[in-house]
Amino acid sequence: MELVKNFNLRNERNLSMLVDFYEFTMGNGYLKNGYANEIVYFDMFFRRVPDGGGYCIMAGVQQLIEYLSNLKFTVEDIEYLRTKNIFAEEFLDYLKNFQFTCDVWAVPEGYPVFPNEPLVTVKGPAIQAQLIETMVLLTINHQTLIATKANRICRAAKGRPVMEFGSRRAQGYDGAIYGARAAIIGGCSSTACTISDQMFGIPAVGTMAHSWIQLFDDEYTAFKTWAETYPDNCVFLIDTYNVLKSGIPNAIKVFDEVLKPLGKRPSGVRIDSGDITYLSNRCREMLDSAGYNDVKIIVSNSLDEYIIMDVLSQGAEIDSFGVGERLITAKSEPVFGGVYKLVAVGSDNKIKPRIKISENEEKITNPGFKKIYRIFDKKSNKAIADLITLHDEVIDESKPLTIFDPIYTWKVKKLTNFYAKELLVQIFDKGNQVYESPEVIDIREFSIKETEKLWKEVLRFENPHNYYVDLSQKLWDLKHNMLRGFTEEFSSKEN
Amino acid sequence: MELVKNFNLRNERNLSMLVDFYEFTMGNGYLKNGYANEIVYFDMFFRRVPDGGGYCIMAGVQQLIEYLSNLKFTVEDIEYLRTKNIFAEEFLDYLKNFQFTCDVWAVPEGYPVFPNEPLVTVKGPAIQAQLIETMVLLTINHQTLIATKANRICRAAKGRPVMEFGSRRAQGYDGAIYGARAAIIGGCSSTACTISDQMFGIPAVGTMAHSWIQLFDDEYTAFKTWAETYPDNCVFLIDTYNVLKSGIPNAIKVFDEVLKPLGKRPSGVRIDSGDITYLSNRCREMLDSAGYNDVKIIVSNSLDEYIIMDVLSQGAEIDSFGVGERLITAKSEPVFGGVYKLVAVGSDNKIKPRIKISENEEKITNPGFKKIYRIFDKKSNKAIADLITLHDEVIDESKPLTIFDPIYTWKVKKLTNFYAKELLVQIFDKGNQVYESPEVIDIREFSIKETEKLWKEVLRFENPHNYYVDLSQKLWDLKHNMLRGFTEEFSSKEN
Numbered sequence: 006m007e008l009v010k011n012f013n014l015r016n017e018r019n020l021s022m023l024v025d026f027y028e029f030t031m032g033n034g035y036l037k038n039g040y041a042n043e044i045v046y047f048d049m050f051f052r053r054v055p056d057g058g059g060y061c062i063m064a065g066v067q068q069l070i071e072y073l074s075n076l077k078f079t080v081e082d083i084e085y086l087r088t089k090n091i092f093a094e095e096f097l098d099y100l101k102n103f104q105f106t107c108d109v110w111a112v113p114e115g116y117p118v119f120p121n122e123p124l125v126t127v128k129g130p131a132i133q134a135q136l137i138e139t140m141v142l143l144t145i146n147h148q149t150l151i152a153t154k155a156n157r158i159c160r161a162a163k164g165r166p167v168m169e170f171g172s173r174r175a176q177g178y179d180g181a182i183y184g185a186r187a188a189i190i191g192g193c194s195s196t197a198c199t200i201s202d203q204m205f206g207i208p209a210v211g212t213m214a215h216s217w218i219q220l221f222d223d224e225y226t227a228f229k230t231w232a233e234t235y236p237d238n239c240v241f242l243i244d245t246y247n248v249l250k251s252g253i254p255n256a257i258k259v260f261d262e263v264l265k266p267l268g269k270r271p272s273g274v275r276i277d278s279g280d281i282t283y284l285s286n287r288c289r290e291m292l293d294s295a296g297y298n299d300v301k302i303i304v305s306n307s308l309d310e311y312i313i314m315d316v317l318s319q320g321a322e323i324d325s326f327g328v329g330e331r332l333i334t335a336k337s338e339p340v341f342g343g344v345y346k347l348v349a350v351g352s353d354n355k356i357k358p359r360i361k362i363s364e365n366e367e368k369i370t371n372p373g374f375k376k377i378y379r380i381f382d383k384k385s386n387k388a389i390a391d392l393i394t395l396h397d398e399v400i401d402e403s404k405p406l407t408i409f410d411p412i413y414t415w416k417v418k419k420l421t422n423f424y425a426k427e428l429l430v431q432i433f434d435k436g437n438q439v440y441e442s443p444e445v446i447d448i449r450e451f452s453i454k455e456t457e458k459l460w461k462e463v464l465r466f467e468n469p470h471n472y473y474v475d476l477s478q479k480l481w482d483l484k485h486n487m488l489r490g491f492t493e494e495f496s497s498k499e500n
Numbered sequence: 501m502e503l504v505k506n507f508n509l510r511n512e513r514n515l516s517m518l519v520d521f522y523e524f525t526m527g528n529g530y531l532k533n534g535y536a537n538e539i540v541y542f543d544m545f546f547r548r549v550p551d552g553g554g555y556c557i558m559a560g561v562q563q564l565i566e567y568l569s570n571l572k573f574t575v576e577d578i579e580y581l582r583t584k585n586i587f588a589e590e591f592l593d594y595l596k597n598f599q600f601t602c603d604v605w606a607v608p609e610g611y612p613v614f615p616n617e618p619l620v621t622v623k624g625p626a627i628q629a630q631l632i633e634t635m636v637l638l639t640i641n642h643q644t645l646i647a648t649k650a651n652r653i654c655r656a657a658k659g660r661p662v663m664e665f666g667s668r669r670a671q672g673y674d675g676a677i678y679g680a681r682a683a684i685i686g687g688c689s690s691t692a693c694t695i696s697d698q699m700f701g702i703p704a705v706g707t708m709a710h711s712w713i714q715l716f717d718d719e720y721t722a723f724k725t726w727a728e729t730y731p732d733n734c735v736f737l738i739d740t741y742n743v744l745k746s747g748i749p750n751a752i753k754v755f756d757e758v759l760k761p762l763g764k765r766p767s768g769v770r771i772d773s774g775d776i777t778y779l780s781n782r783c784r785e786m787l788d789s790a791g792y793n794d795v796k797i798i799v800s801n802s803l804d805e806y807i808i809m810d811v812l813s814q815g816a817e818i819d820s821f822g823v824g825e826r827l828i829t830a831k832s833e834p835v836f837g838g839v840y841k842l843v844a845v846g847s848d849n850k851i852k853p854r855i856k857i858s859e860n861e862e863k864i865t866n867p868g869f870k871k872i873y874r875i876f877d878k879k880s881n882k883a884i885a886d887l888i889t890l891h892d893e894v895i896d897e898s899k900p901l902t903i904f905d906p907i908y909t910w911k912v913k914k915l916t917n918f919y920a921k922e923l924l925v926q927i928f929d930k931g932n933q934v935y936e937s938p939e940v941i942d943i944r945e946f947s948i949k950e951t952e953k954l955w956k957e958v959l960r961f962e963n964p965h966n967y968y969v970d971l972s973q974k975l976w977d978l979k980h981n982m983l984r985g986f987t988e989e990f991s992s993k994e995n
Contacts, residue, residue, distance in 0.1 A: 018513060022695040023676060025667055027706030029694065034708075034729045040715060047711070085698045091730065131715060138709070142668035143676060150671070172520055173637035174835050176645070177674030181518060181638060184672065199524065200517040203580045211522030213529075214633070216542070216842040219854045220535060220626060234529045235586065246857050250990050279859055330835040339834035340669050340825040347711040359714045362741050364774055495745050 021076050022085075025139045029086065032132045033096040041099070041132045046349035046356070046374045049125035049141050052367055055153060055338040059469030060117040060459065062156045062452055063124060064187045065148030066432065067442040069111065072140050074438055076105045099132070107133050109433035112377070114152075114442065115190055115452030116428060117459055119474045122377050122391055124149075124343070126429060129436075138345045147180070148187040150341035151333065155191025156456070157466065158328055161310035163317065166194035166325040168210060170305055171333025184333045190448050197327075205445045212238070212275070218245040225255045232263035232271075239264060240273040240303065248276060248284050249291070257295045273301035273324070281306065282321040289322040307331060310466065346370045360487045371476065372484055378425040380406070381458065388458045389420060390473035391428070395480050400425040408475045418473070516571050517580075520634045524581065527627045528591040536594070536627045541844035541851070541869045544620035544636050547862055550648060550833040554964030555612040555954065557651045557947055558619060559682045560643030561927065562937040564606065567635050569933055571600045594627070602628050604928035607872070609647075609937065610685055610947030611923060612954055614969045617872050617886055619644075619838070621924060624931075633840045642675070643682040645836035646828065650686025651951070652961065653823055656805035658812065661689035661820040663705055665800055666828025679828045685943050692822075700940045707733070707770070713740040720750045727758035727766075734759060735768040735798065743771060743779050744786070752790045768796035768819070776801065777816040784817040802826060805961065841865045855982045866971065867979055873920040875901070876953065883953045884915060885968035886923070890975050895920040903970045913968070 035041050054061055078100040086092050086100070107129025112118055125141055127134045159167050169188040175181035185201035195208040202209035213231060221227035224246055232239050241259075243252025253274065260271045274292070276284050281304050292300050304316075305327030313326060330336060348370060351357045358372035374396040380389045390408055392400070400406060402424055410416040432440040443451065462470035476484065530536050549556055573595040581587050581595070602624025607613055620636055622629045654662050664683040670676035680696035690703040697704035708726060716722035719741055727734050736754075738747025748769070755766045769787070771779050776799050787795050799811075800822030808821060825831060843865060846852045853867035869891040875884045885903055887895070895901060897919055905911040927935040938946065957965035971979065 020673055020695070022698055023667065023673055024694045025665075025692040025706055026694045026697075026704040027692065027709055030707055030730070031709065031712050034712070034726060035715075037729050038725050043715065045711075045715065082698070091733070135709075135711060138711075139667050143670060143673065146669055147672050147675070170520075172518065172634050173840075174641055174837070175638060176671035176829065176834070177642050177676075177678050178515055178518055178638065179672030179674040180642070182672070197520040197522065199519045199521045200515070202521075203517055203577070209521040211520055212525055214522055214526065214630075215856055216540075216630060216633075217526050217529070219842040219856065220530075220538065220540065220845060230533050231529060234532050235525070238586070246986065247990050278863065330837070334671065334829075334834045336835055339671070339829040340831055342669070342825070345668075347714040350715060361710055361714065368773065491741065495742050 019075070019077075019079060019082075020072060020140065021078055022082050023140055023143070024136060028136045028138055029092065031135050033092045035132045035135070036096050036099055037093055041130060043131045043350060044128065044352040045131045045134050045347055047127045047134050047138070047345050048123035048348045048371070048375070049127075049145060049343055049345045050121055050123050051149075051341060051343045052120050053342065054120065055150065055335065055341065056157065057467065057469075058153065058157060059463040059465060059472060060119055060456075061149055061341075062152035062191050062456075063112045063116045063118045063145075063149055064114050064152035064190045065145040065183070066111045066114045068148070068183060069125070069141060069144045070432055070438060070440070070442065072144065073105055073109065073137065073433060076103065076137070078103055104436060105133060105433075106130065106436040107137075107433060108431065108435060110376075110429040111432050112428045113430055113451075115448040115455060117452075117456050118149075119391055119472050121371065122393055122474055123375060123429065126375070128374065142343050142345050146341040146343040148183055148190070149343070150335045150339070151184045151187035152191035152452075153341075154332055154335040155188040155193050156452070157310045158308075158313065158326075158332055159192030160464070161313040161317075161466075162326055165323065167192065168325065168327045169193045169196040169198070169332060170327040170329040172198045174330035175333045180333065186445055188332060189445050190452055192449065192453065193328075193332075207445050212240040213242050215242060215245045215277075218242065224251055225258065228255050228259040229263055232259050236264060236267050236269045239269070239271045240275055242277060243274045243288075244276050244278045248279060249287055253288055253291045257291065257297065260295075260297060260300075271297060271300050273303050275303040275305065275327070277305050281323070282316045282319045285316075285321045285323050301325060303327060305329065309337065314466075348372050349374045358483060358487065360484065360491075362488070362491050369488065371480065372487055373480060375480065377428040379428055380408075380420060380423050380425050383422045383424055386458060387460055388472070389423065390418070390475055392425070392475050392477060393480060394477040395483070398477055398479060408473065410473070411476045411481060414481075514570070514572075514574060514577075515567060515635065516573055517577050518635060518638070519631060523631045523633055524587065526630050528587045530627045530630070531591050531594055532588055536625060538626045538845060539623065539847040540626045540629050540842055542622045542629050542633070542840050543618035543843045543866070543870070544622075544640060544838055544840045545616055545618050546644075546836060546838045547615050548837065549615065550645065550830065550836065551652065552962065552964075553648065553652060554958040554960060554967060555614055555951075556644055556836075557647040557686050557951075558607045558611045558613045558640075558644055559609050559647035559685045560640040560678070561606045561609045563643070563678060564620070564636060564639045565927055565933060565935070565937065567639065568600055568604065568632065568928060571598065571632070573598055599931060600628060600928075601625065601931040602632075602928060603926065603930060605871075605924040606927050607923045608925055608946075610943040610950060612947075612951050613644075613923075614886055614967050616866065617888055617969055618870060618924065621870070623869065637838050637840050641836040641838040643678055643685070644838070645830045645834070646679045646682035647686035647947075648836075649827055649830040650683040650688050651947070652805045653803075653808065653821075653827055654687030655959070656808040656812075656961075657821055660818065662687065663820065663822045664688045664691040664693070664827060665822040665824040667693045669825035670828045675828065681940055683827060684940050685947055687944065687948065688823075688827075702940050707735040708737050710737060710740045710772075713737065719746055720753065723750050723754040724758055727754050731759060731762050731764045734764070734766045735770055737772060738769045738783075739771050739773045743774060744782055748783055748786045752786065752792065755790075755792060755795075766792060766795050768798050770798040770800065770822070772800050776818070777811045777814045780811075780816045780818050796820060798822060800824065804832065809961075843867055844869045853978060853982065855979065855986075857983070857986050864983065866975065867982055868975060870975065872923040874923055875903075875915060875918050875920050878917045878919055881953060882955055883967070884918065885913070885970055887920070887970050887972060888975060889972040890978070893972055893974060903968065905968070906971045906976060909976075
């Protein structure tokens with residue numbers, strides 16, 4: 006089937022003004038005070054995996070690329086900003102002639118990622134690197150949240166297909182459109198969202214709503230008409246009136262009367278309410294005894310990973326799941342707390358690291374221009390740890406590598422027989438795009454493979470093993486010395 | 501200040517394909533089987549107020565109008581659908597020549613609304629009324645969710661301004677853009693989201709991030725540079741290093757050194773981390789004793805209505821709040837469960853009501869083509885109840901009106917000295933827009949006024965009084981008889 010793919014809806018929109026207002030006030034200030042072209046380094050990272058999970062699934066890089074490629078300000082934008090009466094004409098000129106010239110690195114979509122490692126690093130003139138903060142965060146936070154939730158739900162379904170059904174309950178249009186994209190990256194097999202199929206080539210599916218049944222005078226006529234219209238993909242929604250007394254008997258009757266004479270096999274039945282374990286078991290019996298043991302039972306109705314695990318452990322006979330609101334909003338934890346922090350200032354040979362101090366220890370940032378290595382065991386091919394290093398550090402795979410816990414520093418691990426893979430890839434070089442995203446369905450496959458490289462202890466839903474994200478000795482020393490400097494400075498002052 | 505308002509971003513986008521795929525399969529089926537022009541009636545309504553609140557705030561009507569006004573299918577859309585190999589050419593032609601001809605009624609934005617009453621009613625040809633389901637739900641669900649959450653947060657702040665700061669944590673671009681719009685409808689005073697100001701004329705605000713401070717070699721220089729750049733709107737973020745030992749002393753020093761000689765008063769300080777009650781009290785003391793008792797203290801950091809109530813009850817001295825992720829995602833309950841149900845079939849003089857049965861009693865729908873009256877007490881001007889009636893019923897304000905609980909039917913209330921206001925207004929007449937939305941800031945004012953008409957028992961955060969949403973005797977009888985018919989039918993069958 007040929008698809009009209011990558012219909013570029015985003016290109017029709019100018020989202021350059023989707024910016025927190027303070028990025029403009031700061032930009033104007035940078036320019037006025039001679040800091041516009043000061044080279045700075047920002048890291049986007051998160052601090053905690055939602056739902057107590059062991060890892061997240063990176064997503065949103067393609068939309069970040071589209072945004073950065075299209076970044077420009079129209080005459081109307083400049084006019085609007087001028088009405089605020091706080092921006093210098095020099096700054097408005099800067100925006101009018103805006104040219105994005107930053108270097109950007111990102112972890113490719115689909116990778117499992119962990120707290121405190123940079124998912125995106127931006128290096129470039131202060132005014133530019135600052136201006137893109139809101140959209141970097143918004144794009145990566147949203148899609149990573151949904152891909153991560155989808156990954157949990159799909160793992161709970163244990164190989165059964167999970168369909169994304171949430172558009173109507175999404176938080177806004179893009180919540181539906183890009184949420185469906187992220188759900189596929191996280192492992193869903195299809196979506197109900199037609200435009201997402203059209204844009205990204207991810208399969209859209211769907212059959213009937215209750216309204217189809219209700220439009221007809223009775224359920225039997227509604228099913229019969231459907232079967233005559235779609236004999237090749239006949240899935241009935243069987244809970245409009247009563248699943249066991251009406252839905253299943255009418256479905257079987259129509260399978261027998263309409264499809265059997267045509268030599269067609271029905272595809273499935275869908276249950277959207279009630280006690281799904283009990284109903285799926287009874288439906289299975291009734292279908293089997295009518296000779297329809299190949300007909301699938303599909304279930305939807307406020308599902309998530311917890312309910313799916315629960316009904317499967319009770320012996321529910323379900324072949325696939327439609328998951329809506331709890332996936333498309335990541336209901337159990339709907340915020341992905343990614344942040345974008347300044348980590349260094351200065352061009353190549355005079356980089357000055359910067360740190361954000363906090364009384365909450367976990368909010369202290371990792372200073373400096375950095376990269377991430379994922380270390381794999383050569384024999385098992387499993388991921389052992391991620392090591393964050395300064396940007397000029399190289400790992401020599403031929404020598405043993407000692408890593409240590411950045412807090413409990415006496416906890417040391419000596420690695421041999423490993424290989425190291427850099428996670429951050431450059432996506433923009435001086436403002437030019439230098440990376441092409443794979444197709445979404447290929448990212449999905451990639452993600453499944455990379456997730457299989459994690460130990461099962463990290464995959465656990467409850468109390469997973471903390472995957473090691475360590476700092477190189479050089480980075481640790483740098484951070485430690487900076488922190489110590491601040492502590493000494495403030496401890497000498499009165500409260 | 502002149503604003504470049506209502507920059508129509510939405511008009512640049514074709515969202516007609518943001519449709520659950522089953523709307524197309526059903527549409528194709530309706531057409532093929534002669535039901536395309538059958539007149540149907542759909543109600544959009546919700547069943548439960550999020551967060552255990554007493555009411556919701558209606559929002560999203562303007563975006564629903566824009567969607568319905570722009571509904572059309574492009575050559576590319578038709579081409580895409582053709583690749584699915586399940587749609588009849590006749591149906592693809594229908595879409596190619598699509599003309600929206602439905603009548604649509606909606607409760608205007610800003611009204612407090614209650615469970616089980618139709619917020620939107622659509623009357624028109626089956627294929628059309630079906631096709632718009634996804635977007636009706638998505639649009640109203642999202643904005644009503646956020647407006648309702650904002651209303652709670654603003655009430656907790658007790659008159660202190662609440663700024664919407666959530667773009668970076670929103671669920672997608674529209675989550676930020678329309679979320680900011682809905683937040684203003686719910687009572688927020690301003691937003692950080694620049695594009696929402698540009699589009700809707702809602703004030704965007706913002707000053708500096710931690711990165712401004714970090715870019716400079718020290719906090720004092722960062723503050724000084726800022727004050728020199730923005731002497732008229734000087735708000736410092738004071739928690740980059742240490743609020744009490746560094747942030748406040750440096751702020752006061754710069755106020756004295758830069759602003760005082762210019763004869764300017766500083767605007768405020770913002771605290772974004774730490775123990776905000778303690779810090780706000782100490783900051784207040786330090787500012788006051790330095791002669792800055794008019795300088796505002798602004799607080800942000802994962803706030804919501806519960807934390808705001810808590811810190812205010814502890815005596816925190818806070819003048820305004822910046823609320824981000826917990827507002828823009830409605831974190832405590834991020835799904836608004838609006839549904840869109842077929843309630844009748846047939847044109848004017850032969851309307852056949854339809855009902856959706858469920859074993860969950862609260863999921864049973866109200867059948868028929870209906871309207872809503874809000875009944876107010878003439879003396880107090882307070883809202884007493886909403887009464888859902890059939891579409892042809894008229895309330896005679898000159899006679900006593902008896903209303904009764906639809907479940908506990910012996911609970912009867914006899915009303916005199918009341919007036920009744922219809923809530924649903926027509927927004928489309930045979931596909932033509934017949935309603936103009938007010939400006940967003942005017943909707944905000946309207947919403948505040950309409951909310952003040954609710955008794956304080958309904959406004960309560962915990963265990964509010966259930967506002968009465970009753971059915972007219974005629975509607976109740978209709979529903980009761982339909983339910984009884986089904987129950988008798990199924991009770992005569994074996995399980």
